[in-house]
Amino acid sequence: MQRWGISESRLPPGSTIYFRDPSAWDQYKAQILAVTAAILVQASLIGWLVHERQYRRRVERAARETMSELTQLNRMATAGELSATIAHEVNQPLMGMVTRANAALRWLSGENPNVGRAQDALNQIVAAGHRASDVVANIRAMFRKDAQEKAPVDLNKLIRSVLGLVYMDLRKRSIETELHLGEHLPPVIGNEVQLQQVILNLVMNAIEAMSATEPRVLSIKSARTVQKTVYVSIEDTGSGIDPSNMDSIFKPLFTTKARGMGMGLSICRSIIESHGGRICASAGASRGSIFQFELPVGVPSTNSTSPSAANARGVAQDAIPA
Ligand code: ADP
Numbered sequence: 001m002q003r004w005g006i007s008e009s010r011l012p013p014g015s016t017i018y019f020r021d022p023s024a025w026d027q028y029k030a031q032i033l034a035v036t037a038a039i040l041v042q043a044s045l046i047g048w049l050v051h052e053r054q055y056r057r058r059v060e061r062a063a064r065e066t067m068s069e070l071t072q073l074n075r076m077a078t079a080g081e082l083s084a085t086i087a088h089e090v091n092q093p094l095m096g097m098v099t100r101a102n103a104a105l106r107w108l109s110g111e112n113p114n115v116g117r118a119q120d121a122l123n124q125i126v127a128a129g130h131r132a133s134d135v136v137a138n139i140r141a142m143f144r145k146d147a148q149e150k151a152p153v154d155l156n157k158l159i160r161s162v163l164g165l166v167y168m169d170l171r172k173r174s175i176e177t178e179l180h181l182g183e184h185l186p187p188v189i190g191n192e193v194q195l196q197q198v199i200l201n202l203v204m205n206a207i208e209a210m211s212a213t214e215p216r217v218l219s220i221k222s223a224r225t226v227q228k229t230v231y232v233s234i235e236d237t238g239s240g241i242d243p244s245n246m247d248s249i250f251k252p253l254f255t256t257k258a259r260g261m262g263m264g265l266s267i268c269r270s271i272i273e274s275h276g277g278r279i280c281a282s283a284g285a286s287r288g289s290i291f292q293f294e295l296p297v298g299v300p301s302t303n304s305t306s307p308s309a310a311n312a313r314g315v316a317q318d319a320i321p322a
Helices: 023-109 114-143 156-163 168-174 194-208 264-274
Strands: 150-155 176-181 188-190 216-223 229-233 280-282 289-296
Touching: 023 168, 023 188, 023 194, 023 264, 114 150, 114 156, 114 168, 114 194, 150 156, 150 194, 150 229, 156 168, 156 176, 156 194, 156 229, 168 194, 168 229, 188 194, 188 289, 194 229, 194 264, 264 280, 264 289
Parallel strands: 176 216
Antiparallel strands: 150 188, 216 229, 229 289, 280 289
């Protein structure tokens, strides 16, 4: 039939074909299917690998572009944050100097100039000038490779120096001050300018929070805790912190003030944490708020702590939180 070119379809129905030559398909059907399947699998694998390679290259290119954008953004953010920090830290002593200079001018003008008070104000201007220069020196030190200068720091002395700096603000706003400073407080190891900055920030915030409230009482406590830390709390009778803002106040750039920068508390937290301590805020007993920080004791001391008699109103010393 093959020789004469007779196709199977032309055979009458019911015909039977004998001695048929099996075709390659009939003979090697399984092998052909296997080889075809293998080729298909291989082709799809190669296709997938080529696609993968192109995809990886695209992703790598995108990642490189994103990386360079991020580096640029990061540089800008760091520069922005740094300038905000410098502006914030230097602004406070500058504002203090302007206020004191105005006061000195007032005391020197008029028919009976009060030279003594003008001298006081000028001395405070000199102190604030030194503080501003310390702050700048400290910010420069932050970017030097060598470790920052740390030494034993007497926190009670720092608290008193800050109260000296804000003395005018306290008087001007009729704020009463209560001090409960622990006696024989052991020193902490730290950077004096930075820790003074923390206390000053917290005190300035307390003063600002009390601008529209009565009575105005600023209460500062310090003590040694059983966990070998020194504890400082700064309490005010001001507007208090909205509970919904409690989680945000230590974040950079968070502020509820019209002219605030929202850097003070975030700087305080980073300084305290870089000294191995912790800082937190809570609502005041009846009103206002309490900011407290704890720092590890630098030098072991055997002296026990008891509250000093510095409290002019005889308020009892609070229990120091464990
Ligand atoms: P700024 O003073 O520039 O706003 P801060 O970081 O010092 O920045 O403070 C952030 C926010 O925390 C303030 O805007 C205020 O809402 C809140 N805050 C800080 N201290 C007090 C305080 N003593 N009483 C009430 N709210 C406070």
